[in-house]
Amino acid sequence: MLGFTILLFTISLESVSRISSACERRDTLYNIVPTTGAQVRFLRELNLKNETLDFWLLTSIIGHEVHVKVPAERNVRFLTELLSQGLNPLVASSNLSACTSGTPQKRAARYTTTESLDFTRRYLRYYEINRYIDYIGRKYPQIVTVNTIGSSFEKRPLRTVTITRNKSNKKAILIDAGIHGREWMAPASALYVIKQLVQNGDTNGDLLNNLTWIILPLVNPDGYEHSHTRDKLWRKNRHPFRRCTGTDGNRNFDFRWGEKGAARHECRQTYSGPKAFSEPETQAVRDLMLANNQIVKLYLTLHSYGRYLLYPWGYRKSLPKTWRLMDAVARAGSDAMKRSHNADYTVGGVGRILYEASGGSDDYALAVARIPIPIVMELPADEAGFHPAPEKIKPFVEEAFSGIRAMARKEKDDNRLVAWRCRNGM
Numbered sequence: 001m002l003g004f005t006i007l008l009f010t011i012s013l014e015s016v017s018r019i020s021s022a023c024e025r026r027d028t029l030y031n032i033v034p035t036t037g038a039q040v041r042f043l044r045e046l047n048l049k050n051e052t053l054d055f056w057l058l059t060s061i062i063g064h065e066v067h068v069k070v071p072a073e074r075n076v077r078f079l080t081e082l083l084s085q086g087l088n089p090l091v092a093s094s095n096l097s098a099c100t101s102g103t104p105q106k107r108a109a110r111y112t113t114t115e116s117l118d119f120t121r122r123y124l125r126y127y128e129i130n131r132y133i134d135y136i137g138r139k140y141p142q143i144v145t146v147n148t149i150g151s152s153f154e155k156r157p158l159r160t161v162t163i164t165r166n167k168s169n170k171k172a173i174l175i176d177a178g179i180h181g182r183e184w185m186a187p188a189s190a191l192y193v194i195k196q197l198v199q200n201g202d203t204n205g206d207l208l209n210n211l212t213w214i215i216l217p218l219v220n221p222d223g224y225e226h227s228h229t230r231d232k233l234w235r236k237n238r239h240p241f242r243r244c245t246g247t248d249g250n251r252n253f254d255f256r257w258g259e260k261g262a263a264r265h266e267c268r269q270t271y272s273g274p275k276a277f278s279e280p281e282t283q284a285v286r287d288l289m290l291a292n293n294q295i296v297k298l299y300l301t302l303h304s305y306g307r308y309l310l311y312p313w314g315y316r317k318s319l320p321k322t323w324r325l326m327d328a329v330a331r332a333g334s335d336a337m338k339r340s341h342n343a344d345y346t347v348g349g350v351g352r353i354l355y356e357a358s359g360g361s362d363d364y365a366l367a368v369a370r371i372p373i374p375i376v377m378e379l380p381a382d383e384a385g386f387h388p389a390p391e392k393i394k395p396f397v398e399e400a401f402s403g404i405r406a407m408a409r410k411e412k413d414d415n416r417l418v419a420w421r422c423r424n425g426m
């Protein structure tokens with residue numbers, strides 16, 4: 001559970017302020033704990049049908065916190081609806097502004113030192129992530145290959161780091177991060193995995209035995225940059241449409257595209273895009289999966305937040321036949337993080353634990369790319385939600401790596417996968 005500073009709410013008309021611009025808008029973040037199945041269903045429906053509410057954290061588990069940002073003009077109606085359901089929303093944060101605070105960071109000097117690229121102390125910008133990737137590629141050419149696999153809508157190159165001791169390895173792990181711009185912990189965690197594998201070989205050497213790692217630290221650089229410079233809470237990519245901007249990449253994959261939990265309206269946070277794979281970012285991830293699906297056994301897609309390890313299906317509540325394989329790997333991760341950091345991760349199917357969401361990369365990985373173990377990792381947060389305080393980055397990425405290392409080891413040693421691939425003609 002997150003340590004929000006909770007203030008009991010009172011309905012006051014003064015809290016309803018006018019919107020004059022995005023920067024002056026003052027929204028409220030509510031923390032709600034449903035205690036009945038009916039309340040869980042009500043919140044899920046509210047998420048599906050309402051355009052203006054932004055659910056930061058939504059689960060289908062009774063007793064788990066739900067976090068939702070409510071625009072000022074929607075406040076009174078929202079509270080009235082919740083009270084009528086017997087829910088007791090608490091104000092987690094009021095006067096929430098979407099705008100970034102302070103002045104934008106100055107661009108780093110041309111010859112950035114690697115110390116200044118310490119992503120465990122602060123969130124790097126896109127160009128700094130690239131500098132780190134370049135540095136790793138230059139310094140460790142024996143085991144690291146850097147590739148550009150496409151570019152974003154605004155033409156930022158999408159770059160992968162492949163780490164291997166043997167280019168003919170038959171097993172690989174694919175990790176991507178940051179398909180949602182505002183989820184800053186995700187790219188930081190992906191970079192930390194790279195650092196641990198490449199720069200901390202003494203401790204993690206076994207993770208490179210017969211195993212190749214392909215890591216795409218930032219799927220959505222346009223959304224990430226927009227989140228750093230204009231609107232901290234920006235989730236989608238930056239593809240402009242007639243009324244609003246952005247497609248949700250994690251609703252844009254071509255498996256059960258446009259079904260439940262994916263919005264058809266371009267102004268929604270979960271807009272599925274005009275058609276499946278309409279976006280260059282999702283096309284690049286698709287091509288990366290398909291080019292490597294003969295060797296990729298585990299696909300890990302990093303998101304934030306809430307401490308969940310989830311697997312397909314997302315498009316419906318029921319589980320695939322092979323769910324036990326995924327469950328075993330996810331539980332190895334959650335057990336390890338419990339041991340190392342006393343962290344409580346919830347494990348289960350996306351559609352069951354969170355909510356139904358079609359067109360996600362994990363469903364596509366399993367159903368189309370035939371990657372046997374796709375796992376969505378929802379990283380931790382503090383009271384700042386998507387942007388934990390800089391001093392939290394280090395403990396959070398260390399926790400995540402402890403789980404990722406355990407999942408990799410579990411998968412590496414699990415021969416049941418061989419049987420699964422045989423059964424599926426792979």
Ligand SMILES: [Zn+2]
Pocket residue numbers: 179180183303304
């Ligand atoms: Zn996400």
